[in-house]
Amino acid sequence: MRIASVIVDVPAKQTDKTFDYLVPEHLENVIVPGVRVNVPFGPRNIQGFVTGLKTESDFKKLKQIVEPLDLTPVLNKELLTLGDWLTEHTLCYKISAFQVMLPAALKAKYEKKVILAAHVKWELLQEETKALFMGGKEATWQEVVDRGLVSMLKQEAERGYVEVIYQVKDRVRKKKVKHIQSLLGRPQLTVEIENLSLQAKGQKQVLAFFLDHTGPVELKTLLGDTGVSQASVKALVKKGILSEEFMEVYRDPYAEREFKRQGPLPLTVAQEKAIMPILSSIEEERHEVFLLYGVTGSGKTEIYLQSIQSVLEKGEEAIVLVPEIALTPQMVKRFKERFGDLVAVMHSGLSAGEKYDEWRKIQRREVKVVVGARSAIFAPFENLGIIIIDEEHETSYKQEENPRYHARDVAIKRAATHRCPVVLGSATPSLESFARAQKGVYTLLNLPSRMNEQPLPSVEIIDMREELREGNRSMFSRVLFEKLQDRIEKGEQTVLFLNKRGHSSFVMCRDCGFVVNCPNCDITLTYHRFQELMKCHYCGHEERVPTICPECNSEHIRYFGTGTQKVEEELTKLLPEARVIRMDVDTTGRKGSHEKLLNAFQEGEADILLGTQMIAKGLDFPNITLVGVLSADTMLHLPDLRSSEKTFQLLTQVSGRAGRHELPGEVVIQTYTPEHYSIELAGTQDYDRFYNQEMMARKIHKYPPFYYLTLITVSHEELMKAVSVTEKITRFVTSRLSQEAVVLGPVASPIPRIKNRYRYQCLIKYKKEPELKTALKAILDHYQQETTTGSLQISMDLNPYILM
DNA sequence: AGCACGCCGACT
DNA sequence: GTCGGCGTGCTC
Numbered sequence: 001m002r003i004a005s006v007i008v009d010v011p012a013k014q015t016d017k018t019f020d021y022l023v024p025e026h027l028e029n030v031i032v033p034g035v036r037v038n039v040p041f042g043p044r045n046i047q048g049f050v051t052g053l054k055t056e057s058d059f060k061k062l063k064q065i066v067e068p069l070d071l072t073p074v075l076n077k078e079l080l081t082l083g084d085w086l087t088e089h090t091l092c093y094k095i096s097a098f099q100v101m102l103p104a105a106l107k108a109k110y111e112k113k114v115i116l117a118a119h120v121k122w123e124l125l126q127e128e129t130k131a132l133f134m135g136g137k138e139a140t141w142q143e144v145v146d147r148g149l150v151s152m153l154k155q156e157a158e159r160g161y162v163e164v165i166y167q168v169k170d171r172v173r174k175k176k177v178k179h180i181q182s183l184l185g186r187p188q189l190t191v192e193i194e195n196l197s198l199q200a201k202g203q204k205q206v207l208a209f210f211l212d213h214t215g216p217v218e219l220k221t222l223l224g225d226t227g228v229s230q231a232s233v234k235a236l237v238k239k240g241i242l243s244e245e246f247m248e249v250y251r252d253p254y255a256e257r258e259f260k261r262q263g264p265l266p267l268t269v270a271q272e273k274a275i276m277p278i279l280s281s282i283e284e285e286r287h288e289v290f291l292l293y294g295v296t297g298s299g300k301t302e303i304y305l306q307s308i309q310s311v312l313e314k315g316e317e318a319i320v321l322v323p324e325i326a327l328t329p330q331m332v333k334r335f336k337e338r339f340g341d342l343v344a345v346m347h348s349g350l351s352a353g354e355k356y357d358e359w360r361k362i363q364r365r366e367v368k369v370v371v372g373a374r375s376a377i378f379a380p381f382e383n384l385g386i387i388i389i390d391e392e393h394e395t396s397y398k399q400e401e402n403p404r405y406h407a408r409d410v411a412i413k414r415a416a417t418h419r420c421p422v423v424l425g426s427a428t429p430s431l432e433s434f435a436r437a438q439k440g441v442y443t444l445l446n447l448p449s450r451m452n453e454q455p456l457p458s459v460e461i462i463d464m465r466e467e468l469r470e471g472n473r474s475m476f477s478r479v480l481f482e483k484l485q486d487r488i489e490k491g492e493q494t495v496l497f498l499n500k501r502g503h504s505s506f507v508m509c510r511d512c513g514f515v516v517n518c519p520n521c522d523i524t525l526t527y528h529r530f531q532e533l534m535k536c537h538y539c540g541h542e543e544r545v546p547t548i549c550p551e552c553n554s555e556h557i558r559y560f561g562t563g564t565q566k567v568e569e570e571l572t573k574l575l576p577e578a579r580v581i582r583m584d585v586d587t588t589g590r591k592g593s594h595e596k597l598l599n600a601f602q603e604g605e606a607d608i609l610l611g612t613q614m615i616a617k618g619l620d621f622p623n624i625t626l627v628g629v630l631s632a633d634t635m636l637h638l639p640d641l642r643s644s645e646k647t648f649q650l651l652t653q654v655s656g657r658a659g660r661h662e663l664p665g666e667v668v669i670q671t672y673t674p675e676h677y678s679i680e681l682a683g684t685q686d687y688d689r690f691y692n693q694e695m696m697a698r699k700i701h702k703y704p705p706f707y708y709l710t711l712i713t714v715s716h717e718e719l720m721k722a723v724s725v726t727e728k729i730t731r732f733v734t735s736r737l738s739q740e741a742v743v744l745g746p747v748a749s750p751i752p753r754i755k756n757r758y759r760y761q762c763l764i765k766y767k768k769e770p771e772l773k774t775a776l777k778a779i780l781d782h783y784q785q786e787t788t789t790g791s792l793q794i795s796m797d798l799n800p801y802i803l804m
Numbered sequence: 805a806g807c808a809c810g811c812c813g814a815c816t
Numbered sequence: 817g818t819c820g821g822c823g824t825g826c827t828c
Contacts, residue, residue: 006828010805019828042827043807059828151819788805789823 003057004031004065006048007094008041009108013784016093019048020057022064031065034073034080036106038066044166047108049098051080069170074102074363076380078417085413091776091796092403100403101378105356111167112141114153120161129156176246179216180233183243186211192241202232207241216247250357262337264306271299274445278307281421282314282385289412291392291437292425294447295456295685296656300425303447304388305338307423308369312342316385316420317368321407323394324348324373325614329595335371346372346379349594374399377407377414384418387411392424392433393649395642398801406799408433427656427687428649431698434691435705457627457658457665459683463674464631475570480628480668487626488578488607492663494626496571496610497654498564499634507534509549510556516546522753527559539755564610567630571608583611613650615657625665627658632671632679639750640803641703644678648690651682702742704799707765710772711800712779713749715757717791725792726760729779733764736775741766750803757793763803 005018021039023031031037031050039048040063047069075083079101086097099107115138122130128149132139141164144153156162182189193207205226209217223230236242267275274292281288294300308318322331327347335343344358344367361367362379370379374397377387389397389411397407408424415422424433424442437444450456462477472478487494506524507516516525518536525534527545534543549557564584571580581601583594594614601609602621609615629651636647651669658665671679681690699706712729716722726746734743745762752759766772776796786792 003828008827010827012805014825015805015827021828039828041806044827046805057828062828785824 001025002028002031003054003062004037004050005052005054006037006039006050006065007098008039009047009095009099010041011093011095012788013093013780014788016095018051020054020059020062022062023053024064027065027068030068030071032073033077034075035071036069036074036108038069038168039063040066044110044112045168046110046166047168049075049095069108069168072363074106074380076382078382078414079378079380081417082378082410082414086403086405086410088773089409090403090405090798091773091780096403100375100399100405103352103356103359105352106170109169111169113165113167114139114141114144115163115165117161117163124159125161126152126156128152129162177249178219178244179247180219180222180237181216181243181245182207182210182214182241184241189241200232200235202226202228203236206232206236210242216245218249219244250361251351251354259333259336259340261340262334264309264338265302267302267306268299270447270449271303274447275303275306277443277445278303278386278421278423279310282307282310285419287416287419287421289415289422289436289442290424290445291429291433291442292423292445292447293427293429293434293437293687294425295427295450296653297450297452297454298427298447300390300447301334304390304423304425305334307386307388307421308339311385311420312339312368314385316383317381318370318385319376319379319381319387319411320369320371321377321387321389321397321411322371322373323391323396325396326391326394327371327373328598330620332371335369339369341366342368344370344372344379346370346376348373374407377410384414385420386423387415387420388423388425390425392426393428393430393645395646395801398799400802402795404797404800428652429687431645431691431694432705435695455664456685457655457667459655459667459669459685461632461674461679461683462668462670464670464672474574475567475630476574476628477668477670480670481574483626483666483668484575484578484608484628488575491607492625493601493604493606493621493623494608494628495615495624495654495657496567496608496628496630497615498567498610498612498630499632499650507545507557507559509551509554510558511554512549512552514549514551514557516543520753520756521751523751527563538751564612567610571610578608579606580608580610581606583609583615620657622662624658625663627654627665627667629654629667629669629671632669632682633673633676636673636676636678641698641701642801644676644694644697647676648678648682648694651679652685652687655682655685702765707742707767708798709800710764710766710776711797711803712745712762712764712776713759713795713797714746714761715754715759715793715795717757719758721792722758722760725783725794726762729794730762732779733762733775736771737764737766737769741769741772757791761803 002023004021004023006021008015008019033050033052035050037048037050038045045066075098083094083097083101086092087094116133128147132143132147132149144150153162157164184192189207189211193204196204205228206222209222209226219233222233233242237244278290292300292303304320311318320335324347332345344361346355346358350358362370362381370376389408392408399405411422433442436442460479462479464477467477484494507527508514516534517523518525518539518541520541521536521538523536523538525536528535532545534545546557548555564582568580568582571578581597583597600606604623632647632651635650636643655667658667669679669683673679677693678690698704714722714726714729716725723746730743730745737743742765743762746760749759749761780794783792783794787794
């Protein structure tokens with residue numbers, strides 16, 4: 001008999017290996033590597049992934065696979081291997097690696113139930129049992145627990161009256177919709193129409209409809225098109241003229257929209273020069289990584305589109321990664337216009353079912369291009385011809401939970417297997433990528449100027465300290481305010497940008513300086529205006545806003561800081577005639593509201609668009625001539641090695657929103673530290689100088705791209721335990737690495753406590769340490785017991801982006 | 805992760 | 817003497 005190796009759905013160190021199962025004979029053709037199976041594991045049934053088949057096992061008493069969950073593998077050979085690679089590179093469990101590659105819908109749901117045994121006599125049951133099963137043959141285990149019947153049911157089970165079962169379920173079903181089809185050909189239909197009685201107008205219309213339509217039609221469409229009621233259709237079905245059946249349909253989030261097809265645009269000389277190496281790499285099936293470095297508006301997207309075109313002509317497929325916040329309808333539109341139905345879109349705005357449908361289109365070879373956020377890098381294509389990562393520098397390509405992978409690394413790995421190019425595009429490349437391009441690891445492609453030869457917008461940097469000195473206490477500098485007024489008069493549009501929602505308000509006592517903190521996490525509570533509440537963004541703790549300072553009893557306690565809401569208030573006060581659209585987490589919470597707000601702005605329904613991060617990307621409206629950055633430096637002071645880089649990128653990005661069309665653009669950046677190089681150089685849009693300066697800083701501090709980083713974070717309920725474990729780890733790591741490595745720690749995390757757990761960390765900087773991974777695994781092994789049963793948690797991030 | 809097994813204290 | 821607490825170790 002055949003034996004299958006299975007990775008089971010239990011994310012734990014002890015189960016992070018394959019388990020062997022017998023393959024029932026009748027399933028031998030279905031059970032192949034990459035299919036999900038339902039297997040018995042201990043007393044319960046769980047999901048697992050078949051990774052291999054064999055004829056012998058070291059184990060004597062093997063159990064049988066209960067059932068397959070797929071008829072075709074959900075992971076192909078390449079993805080199974082990629083899973084191994086992911087596990088090795090991020091130190092995650094194999095099951096986590098597999099699950100991250102699939103839509104969440106394929107993750108199993110488990111249900112523990114009690115069922116009445118067959119042929120059991122109702123009279124024999126205890127009263128409580130009868131009550132439990134009142135109205136059915138089964139009950140959920142939760143119900144049993146709630147009624148306090150656990151031990152009683154155990155007795156019933158021993159007597160053989162009831163049985164405990166474990167069910168494995170998929171999260172979504174394929175969506176099925178009723179379709180109607182004509183069973184007769186056209187000539188017969190014509191006859192039938194004539195045979196119908198004069199009263200049967202509706203039926204006549206339906207049949208007439210089928211004269212011009214062959215094949216099944218969705219019932220809803222049929223009713224809509226003919227305007228008849230369901231009764232008429234039913235009658236025809238009864239007569240045997242039509243037939244009805246349920247057929248699978250895809251939930252298409254873009255179904256409502258029509259995309260006009262658009263052919264390729266002529267390339268400029270610069271674009272032509274940039275695309276040639278990519279095309280030849282595609283042609284020669286050569287793996288190569290390109291860094292496409294071009295300012296905003298220099299036409300990177302057209303290069304992507306034409307590269308993809310040539311990939312499609314070869315019969316191959318393409319993955320395009322776009323940062324989540326840039327995955328706007330505008331962006332999608334460009335791809336759909338060029339490639340129509342060959343495009344699948346994947347982003348977090350879709351429901352689990354919609355994501356699953358998009359994924360199935362890829363799996364079933366119905367699409368050739370996927371445009372999506374980070375996780376789209378795992379799209380199950382078999383003949384990849386190109387991978388494109390737009391806005392390559394975006395930190396959202398790094399997943400901040402297990403498996404902590406970077407989409408760029410996965411892209412390069414996959415492209416190497418498929419022998420195809422990777423194109424990393426950015427106006428402000430990450431230092432890592434640019435350094436690699438300089439070293440010749442990546443091929444640098446330049447797009448030096450904007451396509452329409454529009455000059456970059458003029459940028460003015462305003463020193464807010466100066467404003468304050470001159471008595472301007474408002475959040476708008478005089479320059480910005482004047483320009484704002486000017487735009488409103490002219491009927492032109494302005495985008496006002498506020499860094500991060502995080503910068504939002506906190507509550508502080510103006511007498512003693514007391515700030516309200518979260519009782520569970522060492523972090524300031526954020527003030528939310530909705531319900532006059534203070535909230536913690538880490539643990540969700542909520543409390544009311546104090547009216548008196550708990551420290552000094554002063555009544556002068558109030559909120560501080562500048563959230564978007566507060567800016568909006570001030571705007572309406574200062575410019576009551578201005579129509580403002582606010583975009584932040586509060587106003588874009590609901591699905592589609594993002595798009596609605598942007599559309600309204602595009603239609604000219606507002607003068608000012610006010611928002612956070614999310615408006616920095618992709619906005620490309622002709623009427624925007626002014627961009628204001630209210631506080632450029634809030635991000636600069638975060639404890640983050642990339643804070644300068646991020647500030648520069650963000651400011652450059654935002655500035656690029658102005659004057660992309662005929663009207664020239666202006667940018668006003670307000671800051672308290674105008675002398676900082678990341679702000680100054682963003683003002684002149686001088687990436688090269690910024691790069692050089694920042695590289696120097698990184699070299700001095702031994703940061704990437706000169707050194708690799710690994711961050712180990714240890715957390716425990718008890719402070720001393722967290723410290724002592726981190727201490728031991730630090731010492732162990734130091735002993736196992738070379739002299740060149742720098743091991744920092746133990747130090748408290750920038751957020752020293754989250755959800756009542758103390759957090760300590762150890763940061764390792766190194767250039768080449770072949771022993772590092774072995775050492776890290778040894779640590780995880782050593783603390784395995786304590787991490788599974790105790791309160792101890794150890795997280796490891798190879799190449800962290802957030803050092804918190 | 806669950807779950808059973810097993811060894812100790814507080815009760816009918 | 818039993819119920820139930822959670823420490824320990826296993827799951828093909």
